[in-house]
Amino acid sequence: MSSAEDRWLDQDAGPVVRPYTVTGGRTRPRGDALDLIAVLEATNAPVHQRLRLGPEHRRLLTLCRRPIAFADLASEVDLPVGVVRVLVADLRDENLVRVLKATPTGNVPNDLVLRKLLHGLRAL
Numbered sequence: 570m571s572s573a574e575d576r577w578l579d580q581d582a583g584p585v586v587r588p589y590t591v592t593g594g595r596t597r598p599r600g601d602a603l604d605l606i607a608v609l610e611a612t613n614a615p616v617h618q619r620l621r622l623g624p625e626h627r628r629l630l631t632l633c634r635r636p637i638a639f640a641d642l643a644s645e646v647d648l649p650v651g652v653v654r655v656l657v658a659d660l661r662d663e664n665l666v667r668v669l670k671a672t673p674t675g676n677v678p679n680d681l682v683l684r685k686l687l688h689g690l691r692a693l
Contacts, residue, residue: 595655598654598657598658598659599658600658600662601668602654603639603654603657603658603668604639605640605643605650606639606640607638607639607668608638608668608669609633609636609637609639609642609657609668609669610633610636610666610667610669611630611633611634611665611666612664612666616663616665620663625646625648625652625656626656626659626660629642629646629653629656629660629666630665630666632645632646633660633666636669639653639654642657
């Protein structure tokens with residue numbers, strides 16, 4: 570006789586639960602899109618009692634305890650990138666995860682410099 574946990578796991582296919590059930594049928598995150606190179610970090614804010622985080626949310630939150638790139642985060646869990654995007658956006662909306670903004674380390678060239686460079690390259 571198989572246990573209750575065995576019926577949710579197929580030996581060849583893996584988990585039987587489909588990705589859209591993990592996201593509640595949502596295919597796109599609310600708010601700003603998350604780039605693959607975005608760096609995420611847990612805010613360490615307390616999780617409200619009313620908020621019911623699924624096991625996938627909890628796993629992502631645990632992985633975000635230290636700053637981690639979205640692409641690295643997605644590779645750590647066994648879910649499609651689109652599903653991870655929706656779940657991370659849920660955590661961001663609840664202020665449990667923040668997206669760290671990249672700061673330029675040097676001078677950023679202005680439009681005039683870029684246009685001159687482009688013109689020079691076309692002249693070659």
